[in-house]
Amino acid sequence: MGSGLSMNRQTAFWALLAPPLLFVGIFFVVPLLNLFWVSLHGASSTELFGSNLSGENYYRILTDSFYHTIILRTLWAGMSIMLLCLVLGYATAYVIAPLPPRTRLIMLLLLVAPLMVSNVIRAYGWIAILGRQGVVNSMLRSTGLIDGPLLLLNSFEAVAFGLMTILLSYMVVSIVNALNAIDRQYIEAAQSLKANPVRTFIEVVWPLSSPGVASGTLLVFLLTLSAYVTITLLGGPRMKLLVSLVFDSVSGFRWPLAAALSFALLTLALVVAGLILALLRPGRVQGRG
């Protein structure tokens, strides 16, 4: 009877695990492997991809200086947004974290609820504020400070600023969680040893909050890589990042190139994630990954 029961459990385990495992396998893992396979082919005018295996797409990305410019610009955009989010997000988290629990939750909700609003709507909000007929320009014009509209959109800065505001909440929440996980005794110990607030911050608070900083910066960078709609709306047609090239290749039906560019994007994600983890070493904080 004992073995009957364990048989029963074994069947139940597989009956539960098989459907989700198959679903993710078929619609996440297999398409990704297929994408890689497609990226290893030349283009074809009639089929999805040419018949011969070739590394021409990757060769092109690695050797063509056009792609280098775009990849560097993507990295630069990601870094700028990450740094902006880190400075603003850390300051905000530092103010919110010590608040009483109920107040803290409400303050966090005010930042988290906007994440549920589609990015296209949040970008539209910035167009309404910064566009030619936008809030800023009409206010400046009515006060007579300017004659023609200021061009505040369609630039690298507009993309960096806009994405910073869209992704900031992730950083704040990650850091608030990390700050609240710090044992108060460490900070009191530093203070009783007469460390001033700056030194306490640098030697105690910052290292102990590194898991939050790591997960926040990681999330911000990874989401920047995919943000095609925000980049297009705030940066205009000429502000291209790596993700725009993926989309452009698809519009031109160059599937293998689009596939290879996707893997360039994934590689960039992995490299930067590795760098962030190596730099911040969140694992050194005990009990957290």
Added chain:
Amino acid sequence: MRGLLIALTGFSYVVVLLPILIVVVTAFSASEFFAFPPKGFSLRWFEAFFASDSMRGAFSRSLQIATIASILATVLGTMASIAIARRKGTLFNLVQGMFLAPLIFPAIVLGLSLLIFYKSIGGVPDFLGLVIAHSVLGLPFVVRSVTSSLLAVDPALEEAGQSLKASPVDVFIFIIAPLIWPGMLAGGIFAFILSLGELNTALFLTGPGVTTLPIEIFSYLQFQGGQLVIAAASAIQIFMIIAIVLIAERLIGLKRIVRSES
């Protein structure tokens, strides 16, 4: 120093909330074009929204996709969580990592890989293709919140049920489900909201005549300029999210809402 920190915090709240506020205010304006402050109050742009076949169609399609995808994600995610929540070992970590991967995986790559996959197997209807993509994206949120609910359940309860010869289905219905439903609901609600606003896979998977509301708004902004009907479309989505947050607050509490997002 304290003053600087508070100033930066204030700036954060302004840049996060202001664009959304402006969109909502604009949606109620009476003028033909964008003006700030808006001239007059009217509901004409909401009427224009519901009078437009393409907008209304995209809206109802978005709701249908979000409903089906979030239910699918909740069912599959709950099954996966129950199977592996308490298991240890490299293999199970790997399986769990696979379920959670879409959380941080660049969604644009997922969208392209699904588009090419659908083409490779001879085509999938756009609606179904979107439901599948949004289920894959919603699944990790369900797995995460259900797993944390499950880990809070005392394993002795489950064992007690089994020793009394309850079938696995009975154990789930009478013991596990009543304890983990807030986790299921939180994950499901989040998958629903995510699908409603999702852009990166929808960019690739929507087709002529089969768009979602965010993609419809995006193409209006790109090609037709600033008609205020987009503000109304956006405001409707924002009101829905506020309503969902308020209901969720009653059902599962603020803490879970804040946590399921981050």
